[in-house]
Amino acid sequence: MAGADAPGLAELIAHEPDAALGNGGLGRLAACFLDAMATLGVSAFGYGLRYEHGMFQQMIEDGRQVERPDDWLRHGSPWELIRPELRYEVGFGGQVMEEAGRRCWQPSETIIAQAVDFIVPGHGTSHVCTLRQWNGQASRPIDFEAFCRGEHLASAQHLHSAEAVNWVLYPDDSTPAGRELRLRQEYFLCSASVQDMLARHVRECGDVRSFGQRNAVHLNDTHPALAPAELMRLLIDAHGLEWDEAWAITQQATSYTNHTLMPEALEAWSLSLFAGMLPRHMEIVYEINARFLAEVRARFPNDEERVRRLSLIDEHGERRVRMAALAVVASHKVNGVSALHSRLMVETLFADFAQMWPGRFLNITNGVTPRRWLMQANPELSALLDAHIGPAWRRDLGALAALRTPAGTAGHPIRAQFLAAKLAAKTRLAALIAREIGLVVDPASLFDVQIKRIHEYKRQLLNVLHVVARWQAIVADPTRDWQPRTVVFAGKAASAYFAAKQVIRLIHDVARVVNHDPRVGGRLKVAFLPNYGVSLAEVIFPAADLSEQISTAGTEASGTGNMKFALNGACTIGTWDGANIEMAQAIGEEQFFVFGLRTEQVQALREQCYQPGRFIDASPALQSVLDALADGTFSPGEPHRYHDLVRTLAERDPYLLMADFDAYVATQHEVDRAYADRDGWARRALLNIAGMGPFSVDRTIGEYLERVWAPPAP
Numbered sequence: 001m002a003g004a005d006a007p008g009l010a011e012l013i014a015h016e017p018d019a020a021l022g023n024g025g026l027g028r029l030a031a032c033f034l035d036a037m038a039t040l041g042v043s044a045f046g047y048g049l050r051y052e053h054g055m056f057q058q059m060i061e062d063g064r065q066v067e068r069p070d071d072w073l074r075h076g077s078p079w080e081l082i083r084p085e086l087r088y089e090v091g092f093g094g095q096v097m098e099e100a101g102r103r104c105w106q107p108s109e110t111i112i113a114q115a116v117d118f119i120v121p122g123h124g125t126s127h128v129c130t131l132r133q134w135n136g137q138a139s140r141p142i143d144f145e146a147f148c149r150g151e152h153l154a155s156a157q158h159l160h161s162a163e164a165v166n167w168v169l170y171p172d173d174s175t176p177a178g179r180e181l182r183l184r185q186e187y188f189l190c191s192a193s194v195q196d197m198l199a200r201h202v203r204e205c206g207d208v209r210s211f212g213q214r215n216a217v218h219l220n221d222t223h224p225a226l227a228p229a230e231l232m233r234l235l236i237d238a239h240g241l242e243w244d245e246a247w248a249i250t251q252q253a254t255s256y257t258n259h260t261l262m263p264e265a266l267e268a269w270s271l272s273l274f275a276g277m278l279p280r281h282m283e284i285v286y287e288i289n290a291r292f293l294a295e296v297r298a299r300f301p302n303d304e305e306r307v308r309r310l311s312l313i314d315e316h317g318e319r320r321v322r323m324a325a326l327a328v329v330a331s332h333k334v335n336g337v338s339a340l341h342s343r344l345m346v347e348t349l350f351a352d353f354a355q356m357w358p359g360r361f362l363n364i365t366n367g368v369t370p371r372r373w374l375m376q377a378n379p380e381l382s383a384l385l386d387a388h389i390g391p392a393w394r395r396d397l398g399a400l401a402a403l404r405t406p407a408g409t410a411g412h413p414i415r416a417q418f419l420a421a422k423l424a425a426k427t428r429l430a431a432l433i434a435r436e437i438g439l440v441v442d443p444a445s446l447f448d449v450q451i452k453r454i455h456e457y458k459r460q461l462l463n464v465l466h467v468v469a470r471w472q473a474i475v476a477d478p479t480r481d482w483q484p485r486t487v488v489f490a491g492k493a494a495s496a497y498f499a500a501k502q503v504i505r506l507i508h509d510v511a512r513v514v515n516h517d518p519r520v521g522g523r524l525k526v527a528f529l530p531n532y533g534v535s536l537a538e539v540i541f542p543a544a545d546l547s548e549q550i551s552t553a554g555t556e557a558s559g560t561g562n563m564k565f566a567l568n569g570a571c572t573i574g575t576w577d578g579a580n581i582e583m584a585q586a587i588g589e590e591q592f593f594v595f596g597l598r599t600e601q602v603q604a605l606r607e608q609c610y611q612p613g614r615f616i617d618a619s620p621a622l623q624s625v626l627d628a629l630a631d632g633t634f635s636p637g638e639p640h641r642y643h644d645l646v647r648t649l650a651e652r653d654p655y656l657l658m659a660d661f662d663a664y665v666a667t668q669h670e671v672d673r674a675y676a677d678r679d680g681w682a683r684r685a686l687l688n689i690a691g692m693g694p695f696s697v698d699r700t701i702g703e704y705l706e707r708v709w710a711p712p713a714p
């Protein structure tokens with residue numbers, strides 16, 4: 001084999017497309033989980049669908065996002081292993097009959113789920129985990145007679161219908177056809193995966209009755225929440241168990257992680273769609289609900305309002321099945337993903353459930369894999385760590401705490417070495433920025449980075465408002481010694497999410513003005529890197545000086561990007577939200593740049609009928625930023641382009657940007673002052689790294705093993 005420097009290998013790696021299987025943080029978390037479970041030697045499978053077109057490929061044309069299908073499997077994938085012997089039938093539609101006293105589902109359509117395995121190797125072990133992805137195939141060949149009659153399309157219609165489950169990740173669910181395909185995908189995933197788990201269990205243990213003692217079925221959000229209903233169906237209809245025994249097994253096996261409190265993100269399927277596609281599961285959900293609500297009525301007599309709130313069926317408007325409620329009722333444990341999120345989960349979204357079963361709810365804070373996000377992505381920093389604290393951090397991230405002493409010692413060489421490693425990573429990113437978007441940036445400038453899905457609650461817009469304020473301040477006082485900054489953005493907006501797409505457009509409009517303004521003299525540059533994904537992230541995280549984690553307090557469940565940044569020696573400017581809080585506590589709050597309203601203050605302001613205009617009136621700087629957006633300074637060809645955006649901020653501002661603006665800008669000035677002291681900054685960055693031990697995904701998986709997946713005591 002050629003040496004590591006062989007140009008052939010590096011080139012080959014650069015050409016390999018990212019697996020387009022995920023959407024953002026949730027899928028990336030699952031990938032980190034598989035890495036940790038392989039490394040820790042846990043016997044685990046990740047189950048998913050083998051999407052042909054996963055997340056779209058993002059292009060920028062004329063400052064606007066354009067979506068192109070991501071054909072990541074076009075040249076095949078050398079890593080996947082087709083398992084022709086692993087095939088299961090999955091049914092849809094039809095009706096439920098009564099046969100010899102038992103319910104018997106006769107689907108009107110069946111498709112085959114064919115397994116395709118991806119192997120995930122652990123670090124420093126021969127153990128691997130498997131990501132098993134399902135491919136939909138027609139259960140019968142083309143209709144030969146119809147084909148011979150010349151009805152070519154009609155003869156193969158069922159082939160399309162079977163394969164459609166794999167066409168795209170997250171079909172647009174704003175249409176009935178999109179919602180139907182999405183529910184088909186979810187059931188297809190659940191049915192194939194539960195059949196596979198049951199088959200393996202029976203093969204190894206002989207008896208389905210011990211399934212719950214020997215298996216954990218973990219629901220990573222509600223997309224697989226049909227799994228417990230499918231397990232009930234198979235245990236009762238296929239294996240002949242009685243309801244109570246099947247339910248005990250199902251609850252013993254099932255657990256659920258909630259990833260968002262946002263009401264618009266909670267899945268609910270209309271009863272007509274659900275019952276038409278899954279008539280037997282409809283009966284099972286009704287039965288689960290009837291038994292559950294009887295329990296509620298026994299515990300809380302004469303409280304029909306509570307019964308309505310808890311019911312698995314939402315009776316407001318069109319009746320719908322609430323998937324999060326199904327997941328909670330079917331699980332023995334339900335967790336949130338940061339301390340704040342888990343507290344809000346039991347105080348708000350699941351308050352009534354937590355009153356019923358307080359012991360069911362817990363917190364397990366997310367983590368990231370140091371193998372990908374430090375060892376692989378940042379060779380310079382990894383070498384520095386090895387030299388000072390040895391190589392153990394790869395499997396024991398707590399070892400990073402040993403950095404505290406050298407980092408805190410004045411004159412210790414580690415500080416200058418850290419700055420050199422950081423400069424190397426920044427130089428690599430600067431080259432990528434030049435190559436991708438033709439912008440020249442100075443690696444010596446402060447790299448201020450916000451990379452994540454574009455979403456209003458994540459507040460990329462607040463970041464842009466600060467950029468505009470800084471530009472105005474530089475222009476007003478060009479001779480001051482402004483700290484040079486490069487502000488980097490990357491992220492995809494959902495294709496139908498207009499407000500998020502406007503933010504991408506605004507970033508490009510602001511960049512065009514700021515980057516070419518001679519009065520700025522290169523002291524402020526704005527770069528938007530298209531097509532954010534894991535490969536791009538691996539170049540960007542190591543190069544960041546400042547990590548932007550500025551969601552409205554109470555909205556970001558955990559965040560994991562925040563962890564990747566700090567692990568790579570970026571300091572955080574952030575709100576008191578999600579895992580930022582626990583990171584600040586572990587690292588030392590004085591090493592964090594915290595600003596803005598806290599969750600309780602956000603709640604209070606909203607209850608008092610928040611008036612953003614008051615904050616605008618009180619801040620001349622904010623006023624002049626909004627004026628510049630509204631008067632077409634950044635969109636001279638179309639001066640009204642941002643009118644609606646500014647009006648929304650002035651009138652409703654649902655994510656409280658106006659309330660946090662002044663504090664944000666003031667804290668950015670603090671960042672400038674801290675960064676100017678290079679040695680002090682190196683100390684701060686190293687202390688950030690030193691505190692990141694608890695945010696290894698290995699710790700996260702260890703907690704799931706002990707607190708959620710542990711077999712029940714005999």
Ligand SMILES: *Cc1c(COP(=O)(O)O)cnc(C)c1O
Nearest residue numbers: 024025452533534537559560561
């Ligand atoms: C880590 C990561 C995310 C999640 O980022 P957040 O800042 O936590 O939202 C999303 N996408 C990719 C590619 C990531 O690596």
